[in-house]
Amino acid sequence: MENTYNPAGIESKWQQSWTEQNLYKTDTTSSKPKFYALSMFPYPSGNLHMGHVRNYVITDVVARHKRMQGHRVLHPMGWDAFGLPAENAAIERGIHPATWTYQNIAHMRSQLQKLGLSIDWDREIATCSPEYYRWTQWIFLKFYEGGLAYQKDGMVNWDPIDQTVLANEQVDGDGRSWRSGAIVEKKALKQWYFKITEYAEQLLTDLDQLSGWPEKVRTMQANWIGKSIGANLEFPIVGASEKITVFTTRPDTVYGVSYVVLAPEHPLTVQVTTSDQKAAVDAFIAEVKRQSEIDRTAEDQPKRGVPTGAMAINPFTGAEVPIWIADYVLYEYGTGAVMGVPAHDVRDFKFATQYQLPITQVIAATAQDPSNLAPLTAAYTEAGTIVNSSQFDGLDSVTAKKSIIEYAEQHGYGNGKIQYRLRDWLISRQRYWGAPIPMIHCPKCGTVPVPEADLPVRLPEDVEFTGKGGNPLAQLESWVNVPCPSCGAPAKRETDTMDTFVDSSWYFLRYPDAGNDEQIFDPKITNDWMPVDQYVGGIEHAVLHLLYARFFTKIVRDFGAGDGGKTKLLNFDEPFKYLLTQGMVQSTTYKNPQTGKYIEPATVLDRAHPTDPVTGSALEVTFDKMSKSKYNGIAPEEVIGKYGVDTARMFILFKAPPEKDLEWDDADVEGQFRFLNRLWRLVMAAKPATTSSSGELSKSEKDLRRFIHHAIQAITEDLDGDYQFNTAVSELMKLSNAITDADCKDSPIYAEGIETLLILAAPFAPHMTEELWQLTGHTGSIHEQSWRQFDPAALVADEITLVIQVMGKTRGTIQVPATKDSATLEAHARESAITKKFTEGKEIKKVIVVPGKLVNFIIG
RNA sequence: GGGGGUGUGGUGGAAUGGUAGACGCAACAGACUUAAAAUCUGUCGUCCGUAAUGGAUGUGCGAGUUCGAGUCUCGCCACCCCCA
Numbered sequence: 001m002e003n004t005y006n007p008a009g010i011e012s013k014w015q016q017s018w019t020e021q022n023l024y025k026t027d028t029t030s031s032k033p034k035f036y037a038l039s040m041f042p043y044p045s046g047n048l049h050m051g052h053v054r055n056y057v058i059t060d061v062v063a064r065h066k067r068m069q070g071h072r073v074l075h076p077m078g079w080d081a082f083g084l085p086a087e088n089a090a091i092e093r094g095i096h097p098a099t100w101t102y103q104n105i106a107h108m109r110s111q112l113q114k115l116g117l118s119i120d121w122d123r124e125i126a127t128c129s130p131e132y133y134r135w136t137q138w139i140f141l142k143f144y145e146g147g148l149a150y151q152k153d154g155m156v157n158w159d160p161i162d163q164t165v166l167a168n169e170q171v172d173g174d175g176r177s178w179r180s181g182a183i184v185e186k187k188a189l190k191q192w193y194f195k196i197t198e199y200a201e202q203l204l205t206d207l208d209q210l211s212g213w214p215e216k217v218r219t220m221q222a223n224w225i226g227k228s229i230g231a232n233l234e235f236p237i238v239g240a241s242e243k244i245t246v247f248t249t250r251p252d253t254v255y256g257v258s259y260v261v262l263a264p265e266h267p268l269t270v271q272v273t274t275s276d277q278k279a280a281v282d283a284f285i286a287e288v289k290r291q292s293e294i295d296r297t298a299e300d301q302p303k304r305g306v307p308t309g310a311m312a313i314n315p316f317t318g319a320e321v322p323i324w325i326a327d328y329v330l331y332e333y334g335t336g337a338v339m340g341v342p343a344h345d346v347r348d349f350k351f352a353t354q355y356q357l358p359i360t361q362v363i364a365a366t367a368q369d370p371s372n373l374a375p376l377t378a379a380y381t382e383a384g385t386i387v388n389s390s391q392f393d394g395l396d397s398v399t400a401k402k403s404i405i406e407y408a409e410q411h412g413y414g415n416g417k418i419q420y421r422l423r424d425w426l427i428s429r430q431r432y433w434g435a436p437i438p439m440i441h442c443p444k445c446g447t448v449p450v451p452e453a454d455l456p457v458r459l460p461e462d463v464e465f466t467g468k469g470g471n472p473l474a475q476l477e478s479w480v481n482v483p484c485p486s487c488g489a490p491a492k493r494e495t496d497t498m499d500t501f502v503d504s505s506w507y508f509l510r511y512p513d514a515g516n517d518e519q520i521f522d523p524k525i526t527n528d529w530m531p532v533d534q535y536v537g538g539i540e541h542a543v544l545h546l547l548y549a550r551f552f553t554k555i556v557r558d559f560g561a562g563d564g565g566k567t568k569l570l571n572f573d574e575p576f577k578y579l580l581t582q583g584m585v586q587s588t589t590y591k592n593p594q595t596g597k598y599i600e601p602a603t604v605l606d607r608a609h610p611t612d613p614v615t616g617s618a619l620e621v622t623f624d625k626m627s628k629s630k631y632n633g634i635a636p637e638e639v640i641g642k643y644g645v646d647t648a649r650m651f652i653l654f655k656a657p658p659e660k661d662l663e664w665d666d667a668d669v670e671g672q673f674r675f676l677n678r679l680w681r682l683v684m685a686a687k688p689a690t691t692s693s694s695g696e697l698s699k700s701e702k703d704l705r706r707f708i709h710h711a712i713q714a715i716t717e718d719l720d721g722d723y724q725f726n727t728a729v730s731e732l733m734k735l736s737n738a739i740t741d742a743d744c745k746d747s748p749i750y751a752e753g754i755e756t757l758l759i760l761a762a763p764f765a766p767h768m769t770e771e772l773w774q775l776t777g778h779t780g781s782i783h784e785q786s787w788r789q790f791d792p793a794a795l796v797a798d799e800i801t802l803v804i805q806v807m808g809k810t811r812g813t814i815q816v817p818a819t820k821d822s823a824t825l826e827a828h829a830r831e832s833a834i835t836k837k838f839t840e841g842k843e844i845k846k847v848i849v850v851p852g853k854l855v856n857f858i859i860g
Numbered sequence: 861g862g863g864g865g866u867g868u869g870g871u872g873g874a875a876u877g878g879u880a881g882a883c884g885c886a887a888c889a890g891a892c893u894u895a896a897a898a899u900c901u902g903u904c905g906u907c908c909g910u911a912a913u914g915g916a917u918g919u920g921c922g923a924g925u926u927c928g929a930g931u932c933u934c935g936c937c938a939c940c941c942c943c944a
Binding site for chain 2: 215216219220222223224226346347381421539542543654655656657660662663665667668670671672674675677678681726727729730731732733734737801803804805807808809810812813833834846847848850853854856857858
């Protein structure tokens with residue numbers, strides 16, 4: 001008999017036993033309701049970190065709870081295994097990316113297995129295996145067939161460190177690469193794109209279906225898609241046949257246009273520039289090229305521009321206005337040209353003030369004579385009444401917007417237009433370790449898709465990684481040169497590989513039927529399990545992965561299943577029903593504010609007054625995301641080695657609500673370990689009941705039973721609703737405390753308490769509860785037990801605590817027999833000494849009774 | 861500038877409009893021990909009184925709604941995130 005809690009022995013024993021029993025193999029035969037629990041799969045960097053642990057433990061608790069509640073649960077794991085670090089390892093250490101990746105996978109898998117996760121490992125996938133990327137390529141071909149994959153020349157984001165292009169979503173707010181952190185450059189290149197813009201409207205409107213997603217993530221996606229409703233208006237150029245098309249969301253301000261601006265890159269720029277402005281325009285274009293997009297459009301930056309010397313005509317007024325070029329207009333957005341309305345746009349106002357361009361107000365806060373308007377000191381961007389606008393004067397600006405678009409359409413000045421901020425997704429990468437794009441370039445036939453039967457296009461293995469001279473695939477003649485599948489003439493393979501975000505955009509569709517080598521998946525099986533009932537991952541994917549995955553789901557839904565489109569592959573619109581974005585794991589970070597250097601915690605002697613061990617100056621203490629460069633990482637192995645994984649799981653779940661950042665604190669981990677030890681002793685000290693359960697329960701038994709059933713109710717609600725694991729763990733503690741203090745240790749109710757406590761704790765601390773389950777004489781795994789139901793009758797107390805308030809102020813409490821009858825409660829309250837003390841000599845004007853809770857006396 | 865979020869003890873955090881601070885951590889006091897650890901018991905927002913089962917005050921600030929506001933409404937302030 002074990003007398004002390006020894007996590008190490010228990011944990012490895014049960015992990016092995018569960019594997020042997022196939023306890024977590026997915027139930028594919030029963031008719032139970034399904035539940036698909038999914039964590040965002042990891043990149044196999046080589047080491048598990050605390051962020052992973054938090055992510056997978058959350059999903060595991062959900063999966064375990066659902067299983068006990070009688071669901072068949074799909075809880076798989078896999079590897080987002082293509083990507084640059086593998087290739088960098090090859091360059092730096094001469095190890096092949098595949099070898100490096102599979103070694104990391106093996107190591108991380110063994111680390112994951114120590115977390116006691118209820119994962120079905122039979123469904124493990126790795127995106128870098130040909131069995132998987134064959135289907136990534138298959139999807140690409142379907143995209144191509146459907147006109148959703150195409151090549152185009154354009155100005156693209158170039159990461160100078162990773163030596164590859166990036167999609168817009170992969171460049172952060174500071175203009176840096178999401179991966180390397182390098183400042184992204186602009187380059188003109190021919191690249192492959194997916195036409196995500198075709199689905200912009202669906203991606204936007206279907207956000208409404210996602211009531212199980214955090215509001216924040218939905219807002220971020222809506223902002224990213226960036227729908228704006230406005231118009232394209234055409235401004236003829238004086239002395240030329242071309243017109244400048246501007247996109248505007250404010251057609252109601254068209255009578256206030258005082259200039260038109262072209263993006264410096266706009267093809268018309270060169271054409272319209274007059275000879276005496278040519279030098280200035282050329283110089284300006286060269287300068288703008290050196291600026292990042294962020295610098296160009298940030299509102300606090302000065303707006304700069306030069307006139308082209310040409311004039312355009314405002315079709316509404318017939319007035320001639322100058323054509324400028326300016327840095328704040330981007331060729332990639334809208335039509336690459338805007339109309340300048342300084343009176344009603346903040347940036348235009350600044351620009352016009354700077355270059356002394358006229359400012360004409362055409363919207364006023366209230367209807368008034370335009371001659372009375374005071375000169376504007378800032379742009380007026382609100383809605384209002386139209387002035388100075390010919391026949392539209394007097395309209396409110398919202399109505400005017402519609403009227404002006406109608407007028408433009410009738411007179412051929414332009415048309416209403418919906419514009420999205422979302423750009424097409426650039427998916428080609430000039431790197432080796434990714435899924436090859438299955439296309440062949442033939443001098444005669446052009447770009448030809450690889451026939452489906454020839455998939456996968458395997459990555460060649462005999463490749464040299466020098467880190468110089470671009471994509472190593474392009475240099476491998478034996479691989480590049482192939483006969484054209486269409487005409488047989490010598491042709492060349494596409495050497496770009498796909499963005500790794502392509503691989504991860506559909507993996508969740510593969511798990512339900514992971515071993516299928518005939519089809520991407522059997523639609524019957526995938527449609528049965530999908531959508532994912534609970535998806536858990538980091539907020540950093542709010543736009544990136546989650547937007548791409550939604551896009552893929554819609555496209556795959558719209559593919560036929562190979563029978564000419566009769567059968568749809570998917571029968572749902574959205575892949576992830578509920579989304580939980582877990583917070584970061586942070587830990588204490590020491591920084592010397594003078595030198596800006598991070599200090600290793602091990603070298604900080606006095607944690608209360610930390611000082612730099614070298615300079616002796618006081619250190620700045622913060623909580624930051626764990627990272628190597630900040631020396632603040634906590635290795636999961638260390639914690640597990642010291643306390644066991646059950647303690648780590650409980651701590652992570654208890655310390656903070658799942659969506660908030662979690663501050664790692666060793667003392668709190670200790671506290672959690674102490675709780676598990678208390679729990680162990682409590683269960684081990686329990687003896688079989690010696691009294692019988694027949695007859696009336698004693699007060700102590702009733703109280704304990706109420707506590708037990710309250711805990712069942714509270715924990716079930718915490719796990720079924722908004723995932724409040726922290727309060728669920730605290731309920732476990734309360735129940736444990738209540739049992740410890742209970743005065744009926746030989747009663748069957750006490751035994752019920754111990755058993756319920758173990759069942760309720762099982763999803764959280766699976767190893768310890770399993771061990772105790774066996775030690776207390778049960779057979780079968782605790783994880784196959786049914787989740788407990790609470791008995792509403794047990795929650796009813798004989799006596800309740802009634803709060804006495806006078807004038808809304810709490811004055812005390814009394815114990816009264818439980819009743820819902822207001823008159824009885826009021827009578828009890830009136831009799832109490834508390835009430836008498838505070839109402840003495842005053843008239844009670846009104847009494848408010850909240851049955852079961854309180855009585856409030858209003859006195860005069 | 862627009863949108864979203866957050867603000868509660870020394871600290872992490874709890875509170876269907878109904879006793880604010882559950883449950884932990886830290887701290888302090890005590891028991892046990894030769895001693896320490898572990899364990900157990902107690903105290904723990906602030907101020908006043910300290911005989912209390914006492915009083916006042918208290919959830920960023922200011923108003924409002926309500927019998928009653930951490931919670932709802934309005935206006936500020938600070939910080940964070942996203943978009944410009």
